[in-house]
Structures are given as C-alpha cells and as structure tokens.
Amino acid sequence: MAAAILETRGLSKTFGAVAAASNITIEIAEDTVVGLIGGNGAGKTTFINLVTGYLKPTSGSIRYRGRDITRLAPRQVTRLGICRSFQIPQVFDTLTAYENLLVGTGIVDSKDAAEAAETILARFGLAPFRDAVAGVLPEGVRKLLDIAMALVVKPRLLLLDEPTSGVSAGEKFAIMDLVLQAVRAAAVTVLFVEHDMEIVRRHAQRVLAFYDGRIIADGRSEAVFADADVRRLVVGEQPC
Amino acid sequence: MGHVLAVVIDGIIYSSWLFIIAVGLTLIYGVMKILNLAHGSFYALGAYAAASLVGRWLSAGRAPFGSYAMLILAAILVGLVVGPLIERGLLRFMYGKDEIVLVLVTYAVFLILEDAIKLVWGVDAYFVSEPYGLLGSLSIAGLTYPVYSAALVVVSLLVGAAFALALKRTRQGKLLTAVIQDREISAAMGIDVRRVYLVTFTLGTMLAATGGALTAPTVSVVPGMGVEVIVLAFAVVVIGGLGSFAGAALGSLIVGMVRSAAVHYLPAVELFSVYAVMAVVLIARPKGLFRALEARKI
Amino acid sequence: MRAPDRTEKIALLGLFALLAGGAFLPQWALFLVTLALAKGLVVLSLLLLMRTGLVSFGHGLYYCLGAYAAGMVGQLLHVGDAAVMLLVALAVSCAVALIVGLLLASYRGIFFAMLSLAFSMILYGLLVKSAALGSTDGFNITVTAAAGASLSSASRRYLLFALSASFAAMAAVGMHRFLGSHLGRLAPAVRDNELRVEYLGASVRRVVYLNTIIAAALTGLAGALTALVVGHIDPEMAYWTTSGEFVFVAILSGTASVLAPFLGSLLFELLRSFAYQYSPNTWQMVVGAAMLLVIMFLPTGLWAVFGRRGKRVA
Numbered sequence: 047m048a049a050a051i052l053e054t055r056g057l058s059k060t061f062g063a064v065a066a067a068s069n070i071t072i073e074i075a076e077d078t079v080v081g082l083i084g085g086n087g088a089g090k091t092t093f094i095n096l097v098t099g100y101l102k103p104t105s106g107s108i109r110y111r112g113r114d115i116t117r118l119a120p121r122q123v124t125r126l127g128i129c130r131s132f133q134i135p136q137v138f139d140t141l142t143a144y145e146n147l148l149v150g151t152g153i154v155d156s157k158d159a160a161e162a163a164e165t166i167l168a169r170f171g172l173a174p175f176r177d178a179v180a181g182v183l184p185e186g187v188r189k190l191l192d193i194a195m196a197l198v199v200k201p202r203l204l205l206l207d208e209p210t211s212g213v214s215a216g217e218k219f220a221i222m223d224l225v226l227q228a229v230r231a232a233a234v235t236v237l238f239v240e241h242d243m244e245i246v247r248r249h250a251q252r253v254l255a256f257y258d259g260r261i262i263a264d265g266r267s268e269a270v271f272a273d274a275d276v277r278r279l280v281v282g283e284q285p286c
Numbered sequence: 287m288g289h290v291l292a293v294v295i296d297g298i299i300y301s302s303w304l305f306i307i308a309v310g311l312t313l314i315y316g317v318m319k320i321l322n323l324a325h326g327s328f329y330a331l332g333a334y335a336a337a338s339l340v341g342r343w344l345s346a347g348r349a350p351f352g353s354y355a356m357l358i359l360a361a362i363l364v365g366l367v368v369g370p371l372i373e374r375g376l377l378r379f380m381y382g383k384d385e386i387v388l389v390l391v392t393y394a395v396f397l398i399l400e401d402a403i404k405l406v407w408g409v410d411a412y413f414v415s416e417p418y419g420l421l422g423s424l425s426i427a428g429l430t431y432p433v434y435s436a437a438l439v440v441v442s443l444l445v446g447a448a449f450a451l452a453l454k455r456t457r458q459g460k461l462l463t464a465v466i467q468d469r470e471i472s473a474a475m476g477i478d479v480r481r482v483y484l485v486t487f488t489l490g491t492m493l494a495a496t497g498g499a500l501t502a503p504t505v506s507v508v509p510g511m512g513v514e515v516i517v518l519a520f521a522v523v524v525i526g527g528l529g530s531f532a533g534a535a536l537g538s539l540i541v542g543m544v545r546s547a548a549v550h551y552l553p554a555v556e557l558f559s560v561y562a563v564m565a566v567v568l569i570a571r572p573k574g575l576f577r578a579l580e581a582r583k584i
Numbered sequence: 585m586r587a588p589d590r591t592e593k594i595a596l597l598g599l600f601a602l603l604a605g606g607a608f609l610p611q612w613a614l615f616l617v618t619l620a621l622a623k624g625l626v627v628l629s630l631l632l633l634m635r636t637g638l639v640s641f642g643h644g645l646y647y648c649l650g651a652y653a654a655g656m657v658g659q660l661l662h663v664g665d666a667a668v669m670l671l672v673a674l675a676v677s678c679a680v681a682l683i684v685g686l687l688l689a690s691y692r693g694i695f696f697a698m699l700s701l702a703f704s705m706i707l708y709g710l711l712v713k714s715a716a717l718g719s720t721d722g723f724n725i726t727v728t729a730a731a732g733a734s735l736s737s738a739s740r741r742y743l744l745f746a747l748s749a750s751f752a753a754m755a756a757v758g759m760h761r762f763l764g765s766h767l768g769r770l771a772p773a774v775r776d777n778e779l780r781v782e783y784l785g786a787s788v789r790r791v792v793y794l795n796t797i798i799a800a801a802l803t804g805l806a807g808a809l810t811a812l813v814v815g816h817i818d819p820e821m822a823y824w825t826t827s828g829e830f831v832f833v834a835i836l837s838g839t840a841s842v843l844a845p846f847l848g849s850l851l852f853e854l855l856r857s858f859a860y861q862y863s864p865n866t867w868q869m870v871v872g873a874a875m876l877l878v879i880m881f882l883p884t885g886l887w888a889v890f891g892r893r894g895k896r897v898a
C-alpha cells in the first residue's frame with residue numbers, strides 16, 4: 047500500500063449538542079479515488095470543512111503528507127496542496143468563466159496564467175461558456191466551473207463535495223467521467239462525496255460510509271454496499 | 287467628589303436624550319436594514335415643528351403649560367406626515383437594493399430635507415425656551431438642575447420601558463422581533479412585511495422628532511442642527527450593535543458618559559472621544575456589543 | 585511594455601486636449617476643471633474600493649490629511665514648493681493608511697463604511713479643537729514655487745491645472761493597468777466570493793489592505809491638490825458630508841471605467857456650481873434629487889449611458 051497522503055486521528059466537531067464529526071480516524075493512500083457516502087446531515091461536508099481548515103476541530107488531529115495541518119486556515123491548506131469543490135458552487139458571479147479561472151491561475155503562477163486558464167477551460171469542456179458571466183450560467187455548468195477552479199491550484203489531494211448534485215440525472219455520469227478524467231490526468235488523489243451509488247460503484251476504489259458523524263463502514267465498494275448498517279442507514283434513506 | 291457626581295448626572299441627561307433618538311435609528315435598521323442618514327433631519331423637523339407650535343400657542347396667550355402638549359403634538363405630527371411620505375413615496379421603491387445604496391438614498395433625503403427646512407422656516411434661529419424655564423429647578427447634592435432635564439430622563443425611561451414591554455408582551459412587538467431576526471421566514475409565515483415597514487418607519491421618524499421637539503426649548507433652533515445629531519446617534523447604534531434595543535440603551539449610556547467626562551475634564555477631545563470609543567468597540571467587537579457573528583453555510 | 589489599449593489612449597488624448605485647451609479657459613472654468621480633476625482622483629480611489637466590494641464613508645480622512653499635510657509644510661516649514669507639499673501629503677496619507685487599513689481590513693459592508701466614518705470624524709474632532717491649526721476656520725495656504733522655480737499667480741493657476749490633469753491621466757492609466765493585472769483582478773474576486781479567493785490560496789485581508797492603501801494614497805494626493813487649488817483648508821474636509829459627496833459622485837460615475845470618475849466629478853462640479861449660482865438656498869436639494877434619480881434610473885452609473893449596452897460589466 048502506498049504512503050498515506052491524508053491521516054486523521056480522533057477528529058471530532060460538535061455544534062452545541064450536535065456531533066457533526068465524532069472520532070474520525072482514517073488514512074487515505076496516495077493516488078486513490080475514495081467515495082464518501084452518507085445520508086443528509088451525516089457529516090460529509092463537515093469532514094471536508096475540517097480537513098481544509100474552514101472549521102476548527104473540537105479535538106483530534108489532521109496530517110497531510112506527514113505534516114500536521116490541524117489548525118491551519120483554508121488558504122494555508124490550499125497552498126500545501128489540498129483543494130476542494132463545494133456542494134453549492136462558489137464562483138465569482140460577475141466575472142466570466144475564463145476570468146474565474148484566470149483569477150486562480152494568476153495566483154498560482156502569474157507568467158503562464160492565461161494559457162493555464164485556457165487549458166483547464168478546454169479540459170472541462172467549458173470553452174463554449176468562456177465569455178459568459180458566471181452568475182447567469184446554468185447550475186450544471188457552474189458546478190463544473192467550481193470543480194475546475196479547485197484544480198487550478200494544482201492540488202495533490204482533491205476533495206469534491208457532491209460534484210453531481212444539481213446536475214440533471216442524464217448528465218451525471220458524463221460529468222463525473224469528465225471530472226475524473228481531468229483529475230486523473232493530473233495524478234491527484236481524490237475523495238468525493240456522492241449520493242448516487244451507481245457513480246460511487248463505478249469510480250471509487252474505496253468507500254467510506256458516514257452516519258451521524260461516525261464512520262460506519264470502510265473498504266472496497268462491494269463490501270461496503272453489502273454491509274447491513276450501510277444498507278439500512280445510508281442506502282435505505284438515500285434521497286431521490 | 288461633587289465633580290464626579292456632576293459628570294454622572296450630566297452623562298445621564300445626555301444619554302437619555304441620545305437614547306430617544308438612537309432607539310428610532312436602531313429600530314429602522316433592525317427591521318428595514320436601512321441605516322437612516324435622514325434621521326438627523328427628522329430630529330430637526332421635530333425641533334422646528336415644536337418651535338412653531340409652541341410659539342403660536344404662547345403668542346395666542348394660552349396657558350403656558352399647554353406648550354408641553356405642543357411639543358408632543360409636534361413630534362406626532364412630524365412622524366405621521368413625514369414617515370409615511372418618505373416610506374411610501376420613496377423607500378419602498380428601493381427595497382432589495384444593497385445596504386450601502388440605501389444609505390445613499392437616505393443621504394439624498396437628508397440633503398433635500400436640509401434645504402426644505404430652510405425654505406419653510408428660513409435661516410434665522412428660533413427660540414422657545416418657555417417650557418424649559420417653566421418647571422423651575424431642583425438641587426441634587428448642592429448642584430442645580432432644571433426640572434425639564436429630569437423630565438427628559440423620565441421620558442427616555444418611559445420610551446425604553448414601552449419598547450421593552452411592547453416587544454416582549456404584545457403580538458405586534460413579537461412580530462417585529464420576528465422580522466428583525468429573520469425577514470424571509472417572517473414573510474413566509476404570512477406577516478405583512480409591507481405594513482410592518484410602514485409602521486416601523488413612522489415610529490422611528492416620530493422618535494427622532496420627539497428628540498428634536500424636546501430639545502427645541504433648550505437650544506436655539508437653527509439650520510444644520512440635525513447634522514451633528516446623526517453622527518452621534520450613529521456612534522450609539524454602532525457601539526450597541528445595529529438593530530439591538532438593549533444595545534441602543536447601553537450605547538447611549540456609554541457615549542453619554544464619555545462625552546460628559548470629556549466635557550468636564552478635557553473639552554478639547556469632546557467629539558474625538560465619542561468616535562474613539564466607537565472605533566475601539568468596533569475593533570474589539572466587530573458587530574457592536576449586542577450582535578453575534580453569524581457563520582456561513584457552504 | 586505593452587501597447588496602450590483604448591482606455592489608455594483616450595486618457596492620454598484627453599490629457600493633451602486638456603493641457604492645450606486649458607490655456608484658453610476663462611479663470612472660473614479653469615478653476616472648476618482643476619477642482620473636478622483633483623476630486624476625480626478621490627472618486628477613482630472609491631472605484632477601486634467599490635470593485636473590491638467596499639464603500640468608504642470616511643474618505644474625508646485622507647482627503648483632509650493630505651490637505652493639512654501640505655498646509656503644514658507651508659506653515660511650519662515655510663516651504664511653498666508644490667512638489668514638496670504633494671510628496672509630504674502622499675507620505676502622510678500612506679503612513680496613516682498603513683495603520684488604519686490594518687484595522688479596517690477585517691470589515692465589510694456597512695461596518696467598513698461606518699468604521700471609516702468614525703476614523704474621519706476622529707480627525708475632524710481633533711482639528712476642530714486645535715487652535716494652532718485655526719480650529720473650525722482652518723488656514724490659508726499658498727504655493728510660491730514648483731520644484732524650485734518661483735511662480736506668478738497666472739502661471740500658478742495653469743501649473744496646478746496641468747498638475748491635476750497629469751495626475752488624473754497617470755492615475756487613470758495606472759489604475760486601469762492595475763485592475764487588469766493578476767493582483768488587480770483579485771478585487772472583483774474578493775467582492776464576489778471571499779471564500780473562493782481563500783480557497784485559491786490568496787489572502788483576502790491582504791487584497792483589502794493593499795487596495796485601502798492605494799485608495800488612501802490617491803485621496804491624500806487629491807486632498808493636497810485641492811488645498812493648493814483652493815488656497816484654503818478647514819476641518820470640513822474630514823466631515824462625513826464631504827465623504828458622502830464623494831460616494832455619491834462614485835455612484836454617479838459607476839465602476840465600469842477608470843475614466844468615468846473624472847467625467848462624473850466634472851459633471852458634479854458643474855451641477856453644484858450652477859445649482860449654487862441659481863438657487864443658493866436649494867442647491868443641496870438639487871443635488872439630493874439628482875442623486876435619487878441616478879440611483880433609481882442609472883443604478884450602474886452614468887457610464888452606462890455611453891457604455892456598450894447589454895454587455896455585463898465585470
């Protein structure tokens with residue numbers, strides 16, 4: 047097994063009486079694709095928020111490539127090579143799709159920023175929307191743009207929060223294929239949150255199941271989907 | 287020791303005056319999310335209306351004690367005429383715009399009212415000090431104060447108590463609190479936000495006018511008197527936390543005491559001190575003393 | 585060095601036209617245009633802040649600081665050289681912005697506006713009570729020389745005009761380039777979505793801080809220029825109504841082009857001086873009404889009238 051790129055130990059986060067994450071201890075191996083499943087409120091987004099420093103854990107620690115990153119801010123975490131996409135797309139609404147990416151590539155490397163932005167635009171099939179203002183793009187395209195922006199900073203670990211939510215059922219598979227192709231081309235370790243079990247089965251080498259802030263199953267997808275708890279607590283209440 | 291007492295008493299009087307004005311400002315902001323720069327003009331309108339009404343009353347040779355009724359009448363009139371006029375005639379077309387744009391809208395109203403006042407009342411000063419002297423004076427620990435000032439403190443306490451009771455005990459008050467806390471949900475619950483806005487703005491205007499009307503007997507009523515008031519009232523509500531009633535009370539007390547202390551001990555820093563306090567509070571508590579920071583969901 | 589684009593060409597052409605035409609303007613018009621150009625610098629600095637998503641109701645702070653810095657060079661050091669006065673003004677406003685900006689950088693929206701206002705009112709409160717600086721009356725300031733050479737009064741007027749025009753053109757071109765740079769593009773990014781900016785690895789605080797300082801520098805310079813042009817300064821320059829007026833002109837101009845602030849400023853000075861001339865008692869009313877009309881019917885500013893219609897402006 048390859049070295050762990052991400053390692054959390056006893057990671058917990060409580061909001062008042064709600065335990066959004068409790069005692070999460072996992073290791074994620076370099077160069078794998080991990081699916082994260084769980085019902086609404088299971089703590090999936092909270093986990094991503096914790097790892098990327100948007101939330102500070104109540105207790106526990108996070109290591110990235112051997113380095114303690116527990117209390118770092120999102121900006122610092124990003125600079126170390128972890129980036130994320132958002133359940134609700136976070137884009138620059140008054141800028142065009144191209145300018146959105148240019149902001150990112152300009153931060154990373156100001157010399158070849160324009161070229162890098164064009165490349166990513168093309169790789170995500172966003173070229174037709176190049177000069178459209180992000181605020182008026184259809185939700186599916188905004189979602190893609192959001193993911194593309196996470197890749198702009200050339201992360202080694204990418205956390206995708208429901209990349210296909212808000213995308214029509216017919217387009218889901220195509221989008222996920224496109225995203226993972228783009229991601230794999232850059233040799234990035236991926237953790238993605240997904241409600242559609244077909245997509246998880248198809249792409250994840252390993253599946254983590256969350257319930258109530260805890261890990262209830264972890265392993266290869268067949269094993270996890272066969273698990274009684276998962277069937278009852280996650281798949282059973284899978285929305286839509 | 288006597289000096290300290292004088293500072294405290296002056297501070298209380300000054301705070302009371304500020305509170306009446308600031309509570310209207312914070313009410314309007316809390317409910318409508320409008321930081322109303324025209325509030326100072328409403329204050330000035332109250333003062334002018336009071337000067338006119340009291341002047342007429344007295345020159346008609348009526349009972350001097352009736353002039354107090356004229357002060358109140360002036361505030362009510364200004365509130366009922368100006369409030370709805372501006373809310374229905376102008377502000378309602380602006381709802382949904384950015385908070386800063388709304389500030390500018392009220393700035394425009396302020397500019398217009400400043401000149402309107404000059405057109406109606408001219409540029410000469412008005413004096414109506416009768417209601418001020420009529421009540422005589424009282425002495426506290428060897429210091430003499432006009433009873434009128436004591437009355438001002440009482441009025442302010444009454445306004446505060448009325449607000450506290452109305453918000454906690456009455457249906458309308460609870461509706462108001464609901465709107466302040468969450469506009470969308472209250473609209474979804476079927477609260478008539480339109481009416482709430484109209485009533486709020488009228489009430490806020492009336493409070494500013496009350497402040498002006500009660501001040502009229504104690505000063506010369508001159509053009510530009512509202513400009514300074516607005517920046518002080520701002521400091522008060524920003525210190526207390528925009529939209530918070532308890533904050534307006536505490537903010538008034540802080541600003542009142544600070545200013546009173548400055549006036550007594552270091553007159554050179556009078557205005558400076560008020561803003562220094564505001565800056566310090568904002569730096570320590572970015573949203574004022576009585577407002578929690580809300581987290582964003584992503 | 586890249587070739588100048590359309591905006592830059594217009595700015596430079598405008599400068600030449602002004603420099604040539606200025607010699608033929610009657611004295612009152614020269615004065616008005618000079619003032620409009622100087623104040624246009626303040627509006628340009630507000631444009632930068634507005635692109636960053638911020639509105640300052642306290643720009644009077646730097647405007648007044650720049651003016652007093654220039655004035656005190658004259659009064660205390662007995663130096664009447666315009667170059668020295670402007671440099672000192674620039675240095676002082678930058679120095680103050682380095683500190684004030686640090687405090688302001690964590691605020692947004694109405695709180696940024698109000699805290700700025702508080703700082704400007706602190707200065708106002710101090711100046712009003714400083715007898716040595718003339719309290720509410722302020723004091724007069726005169727330029728006697730420019731970069732060593734002494735001046736007659738007619739040449740002084742033209743020199744100040746030419747200075748204002750050159751600063752305006754340089755600032756417009758510089759701002760245009762800055763906004764088109766990677767660093768400058770972070771301004772609208774911060775306005776639109778701070779979270780994403782941080783998740784791209786840039787510091788929102790630093791962007792706000794930098795832009796606040798640039799804005800303060802421009803405003804301080806404008807304050808000093810205004811002081812030299814008018815020949816008199818008083819604490820009113822720090823009062824909140826002065827700042828409010830700048831914000832109005834900024835809204836009037838819109839944020840679409842770096843040239844708009846200067847046109848907006850010119851329009852406003854014209855409006856004001858005519859309103860003042862024809863109805864001295866109601867000029868504020870005229871300005872207020874104009875403000876409401878702009879907010880209602882031209883929410884993106886006057887530039888929308890000339891600008892390419894339909895295309896969304898970034």
Ligand SMILES: Nc1ncnc2c1ncn2[C@@H]1O[C@H](COP(=O)(O)OP(=O)(O)OP(=O)(O)O)[C@@H](O)[C@H]1O
Pocket residue numbers: 061064065066084085086087088089090091092093133581582583
């Ligand atoms: N900032 C917050 N403040 C208070 N409670 C929060 C906060 N963020 C999350 N929670 C709570 O923590 C729990 C986990 O939320 P989280 O958003 O992580 O769930 P999720 O698995 O991403 O769900 P979904 O599928 O709906 O996105 C929920 O009960 C949620 O209400």
Ligand SMILES: [Mg+2]
Pocket residue numbers: 090091092133207
């Ligand atoms: Mg989630």
